[in-house]
Amino acid sequence: MTLFNGIYPFYPQSRKPFVFNVNLITIIVFFLVLAVSFLLILPGIRGRARLFWLFRVIISLFIGGVTVAVNFTADWEQAQVRTNTSYKSFSTALVDVDIGLNVGLSGVNITLVGRPMEQLNETINYNEYFPWWIGMEYDQQYDEGLQRGLPRPILYVAEKFSAYSPCDLNSFYRLAGHYASVTLWVAFCAWLVANMLFSMPVPVYGGYMILITGAFLIFALLSFSTARNAAACLIQFGGASLRPVYGASFWLTLATGLLCFLIGGAVIALHYASPSLLKAFFDLCEDEEEEEALSEIYVNPHFSQPHPVASPSNFRLSVQNS
Template sequence: MFKQLEYSVIIVIMEHPPPPYTSTKMAAFGHTFPFYPGPKPTFPMDTTSAIIITIFLTALVTFIIILPGIRGKMRLFWLLRMVTSLFIGALILAVIFSSKWSVGQVSTNTSYKAFSSEWISAEVGLQIGLGGVNITLTGTPGQLNETINYNEEFTWRLGENYAEEYAKALEKGLPDPVLYLAEKFTPNSPCGLHSQYRLAGHYTSAILWVAFLCWLLANVMLSMPVLVYGGHMLLATGIFQLSGLLFFSMATSLTPPCPLHLGTATLHTHRGPAFWITLATGLLCVLLGLAVVVAHWMQPHRLKAFFNQSGGDSSVLEWIPEEGGLLSPRYRSTAESPEPLDIPLSGASSETCCKEEYPGEPDCAL
């Protein structure tokens, strides 16, 4: 009787297969989670970071190609300025899109599938960025005859819904550790991690974009005869970066830390590489800005020589070929200008000039 009923159920299931992602129905017949369709993602390279690196490396190679056209000591100064500027700009953009502002990793024994008593030994990683979280799960090879290698991203950027992405992860049937950590960052979670990290990410990202604009203005002004304002913009670049760090630290410490228990271990987070890179870049911009401003008041001629700009305030322009350098304009002051020379005119020229100026004097040429 029971065997016939079981066979009938199997025939019905075969004739009418369930739709995709109906794991809850299949679990009643001995199957277990997860039913994850398609190939599993395997730690791909961050495409945004790759694009940023490619753009700035292309600019650097372009500057190196035209470097032989600059002669003398100016070549070294110019190369130093270009490398430093590109380095700062690339770091500012990279940390904006980085997912390593707060990171944590732990090795643990944890459950792998829902409605299953099987446990796995794996490393679980959590990376929190300004635009979302990234969760990784890497199991020891040879477990359950399956390659356990997951890398899932959940974002809360403007125009994207974190709750919907979490619901899709549930439909996919992701492993328990991934779903557990993702659930901690949902809007309805009692931990409150979603509100504080989302707020910190939005405002810190906006502040860093302002810092990037200040960096662009600093490059424009340092290529013009307004070096002191370029130093001010470098100072602003560093100050905005440090302000972004301060806001991120304050916003993420508004609520007490939420314990993240994964099997037999607890996952703890700490400041990631993006945080410390931003701190170092901000301090570097502040120091460079102060150096430019101080040099403008104490050694303006050396500062202009470093930026390959002419010095002096006057209206006399003289083109001279500097030794080992390109032809560049040099302005001379009035004090440096040579005295006017009295050039004697010939007799005919002086008589003609005298008649033009004094037509009534017959002997003005004498």
């Protein structure tokens, strides 16, 4: 590395704030590409099966996409408060800020935005992520935040989730996130098996498996809720407190689980009430008719009619006439 006019040609870039999860964007793009790919072959499907096929593909991809994506979201719980608080430690200067907290399965995201953004000759606009996932030590990330001199409100909230805090939020939420994530991956595997069973001649087994998918989605919610209710610790800013409530990912997972129960129940009910309608919806009737047609043996009617057998007398008469 050499100098050019007193400036290094290569220098370390400043740390970027946590804006979005690359894994989450990758998952969304992947399922969107799958959806577009299936839509491209939609014109090649004949009759009413086209509408049924489109409905099955969109609903199935939605369930699978949500099951995978919520593992990487950071809004299972959300909280926001506007308060007047100190900006730096060992300083009496106060600032008007909005403090936001987003809790995910793999960590917490803390935001700090000034109102107005320019206060104390500084731009107050922070978005920091503190993970506790496997291989990522939360306390190490918190110590790095201390060394970088993050604003006091961010450090105060982050300290509540550290192992040093008597609130013990770290162990509750970290274990809840791990168990919920594992349960979601099991639900995703059940979703894959359900899609394979729906293409079989008896789709009711796919209905049973989609019920199992919904059950594991609900189990993930129960795992997260149990740890959340066990943790009791207020994050206080003067007269205001940061009280987390269930976020978009929680309700989306709940809606997906209920959708799985609805689909599974409908498939099982149709299997016993109207199996022909169920097979028509999964486009299985035509396949069975084709198999029956192929299994039939075609016999030419000309060969099926009896023909007179040539006798020796008839043969002699024909010879004499000739």
